[in-house]
Amino acid sequence: xxxxxxxxxxxxxxxVSLGLWHNFGSVDPYENARAMLLHAWENGVTHFxxxxxxxxxxxxxxxxFGRVLKEDLFAHRDQMIVSSKAGYWGWDGPYGNGGSRxxxxxxxxxxxxxxxxxxxxxxxSHRYDPETPIEETMQALVDIxxxxxxxxxxxxxxxxxxxxxxxxxxxxxxxxxxxxxYKANIIAQQTLIENLPVAxxxxxxxxxxxxxxxxxxxxxxxxxxxxxxxxxxxxxLHRAQITQEVVERSQRLNQIAQKRGQSLxxxxxxxxxxxxxxxxxxxxxxxxxxxxxxxxALDNTTFTQQELDxxxxxxxx
Ligand SMILES: NC(=O)c1ccc[n+]([C@@H]2O[C@H](COP(=O)([O-])OP(=O)(O)OC[C@H]3O[C@@H](n4cnc5c(N)ncnc54)[C@H](OP(=O)(O)O)[C@@H]3O)[C@@H](O)[C@H]2O)c1
Numbered sequence: 001x002x003x004x005x006x007x008x009x010x011x012x013x014x015x016v017s018l019g020l021w022h023n024f025g026s027v028d029p030y031e032n033a034r035a036m037l038l039h040a041w042e043n044g045v046t047h048f049x050x051x052x053x054x055x056x057x058x059x060x061x062x063x064x065f066g067r068v069l070k071e072d073l074f075a076h077r078d079q080m081i082v083s084s085k086a087g088y089w090g091w092d093g094p095y096g097n098g099g100s101r102x103x104x105x106x107x108x109x110x111x112x113x114x115x116x117x118x119x120x121x122x123x124x125s126h127r128y129d130p131e132t133p134i135e136e137t138m139q140a141l142v143d144i145x146x147x148x149x150x151x152x153x154x155x156x157x158x159x160x161x162x163x164x165x166x167x168x169x170x171x172x173x174x175x176x177x178x179x180x181x182y183k184a185n186i187i188a189q190q191t192l193i194e195n196l197p198v199a200x201x202x203x204x205x206x207x208x209x210x211x212x213x214x215x216x217x218x219x220x221x222x223x224x225x226x227x228x229x230x231x232x233x234x235x236x237l238h239r240a241q242i243t244q245e246v247v248e249r250s251q252r253l254n255q256i257a258q259k260r261g262q263s264l265x266x267x268x269x270x271x272x273x274x275x276x277x278x279x280x281x282x283x284x285x286x287x288x289x290x291x292x293x294x295x296x297a298l299d300n301t302t303f304t305q306q307e308l309d310x311x312x313x314x315x316x317x
Contacts, residue, residue: 001044002298006179006205006279011121011152013081013179013280015273016295017047017207022230023286026060030067032287037068039288041076043295049181049207049282050115051085051126052107058090062114070116080121084111085156087126099129099137108144122178123150125166128158138169145175152178156209160194167202179205179279185213186253186268187315196277205279208272212283216241217268218290222250228286245317252314256307262300265290269297271311 003012018040024033037048054061062084069077086107090096095103108123123144125137141153153175155166167177180199182191185208199206212218214237215230221242230237250264257267269281285291303311 001046001295003046004205004279007199008203009152009176009178009205011081011178011205013047013205013207014045015280015298015301016045016269017049017280017282018045018291019049019209019282019284020061020065021051021054022236022284024061024064025055026057026063027055028064030064033064034068034072035288036285036291037065038072039291041073041080043292045295046079047081047083047280049083049209050111051088051124052090052111053088059110059114062111066115066117077117082115082117082120083122083124083154084108084115084120085124085126086111087124087129087156099125099127099132099134099140101136101140101143104137104140105144108149112149119148120150122152122154124154124156124181125158126156128155128162128166134162134165135169138166138173142170142173142175154179154181154204156181157183158195160198163195163198164202167198167204171202177202177204179207181207181209181282183210184208184272184278185211185217186271186311187213187217187249192275196275200277206277207280207282208278209282210284211272211281212265212268212294214284216246216250217253218265219250219254219263221247222254222264230286249315253311256310256314260300260307262297263293265294266297266299269294270301271303273297273301274303 001014006013050062086104090107144150170177182195184191196206225231231239254264257264272281283294
């Protein structure tokens with residue numbers, strides 16, 4: 001595994017990080033979740049990303065992570081980077097959603113209890129909340145660090161102008177923004193255009209979530225919709241999204257990947273890592289095999305101009 005500095009900070013992150021959004025909840029087999037976490041760890045993945053509400057059931061991914069940490073990995077706590085977040089729905093009522101100081105601090109405390117950690121390495125504001133003054137949200141992050149509950153802070157899903165404002169506030173408070181977390185992949189490039197340049201200018205890292213477009217940039221749907229795949233769960237990805245056009249686009253990209261001697265997933269990750277300013281790709285997986293396949297993306301992360309042109313051609317609508 002190679003590591004990159006997160007922006008201008010002294011903290012290095014692995015090129016591939018593992019997220020626990022799906023497949024680590026209380027409804028998922030614990031042994032599979034544990035096997036993926038251990039396989040990642042054994043292969044140099046030092047960064048694990050969670051959020052207060054990941055499950056299902058909501059909040060249970062933090063408990064799964066806490067159990068594996070306690071039973072298998074606690075001796076390595078100082079060798080890993082664990083992040084959590086608050087911003088989307090966490091609990092009912094006016095204090096369990098958004099960017100208020102009340103929500104962020106209470107949620108951070110709950111997340112620490114669920115994971116059994118004394119502190120998070122990174123704590124994020126999960127989204128920009130237009131109903132809360134940005135100063136309040138940022139000061140809550142600063143105070144979380146000052147209280148010893150997190151070492152660094154990050155922001156996620158902020159529009160570019162608010163991203164800039166947030167970074168400037170945090171810098172002045174001497175708790176510089178470590179990293180921005182944004183959806184970015186070959187078929188969703190908007191944040192690479194809008195937010196990545198701001199991250200570079202502000203000296204923060206940039207970590208790409210859903211780098212495989214939830215499975216669309218893998219071989220998962222090349223020949224139909226397999227039972228148990230994310231699209232069959234009909235929550236964040238739907239069967240209706242796997243249209244003929246989408247499958248044909250994946251097939252075109254898959255052919256380019258094959259010529260490079262890679263799986264489509266490997267090429268999709270390598271493509272992101274080749275973008276200047278990208279710190280890490282934050283993948284999901286539902287099996288050790290998928291995870292292992294993805295880690296081999298690092299075997300080839302350079303592209304010829306011809307390959308880049310072919311990718312651009314393949315994604316044209
Ligand atoms: N900040 C935010 O707002 C936000 C939002 C979303 C996600 N995230 C973070 O980003 C992480 C990753 O998101 P994501 O799960 O959407 O990422 P992703 O890597 O785009 O998608 C992961 C899914 O793709 C499929 N897959 C992965 N590798 C594969 C392979 N080699 N072959 C075939 N299929 C493969 C699996 O689907 P199946 O389940 O069908 O097998 C897997 O669950 C999350 O866990 C979370 O930490 C953050």
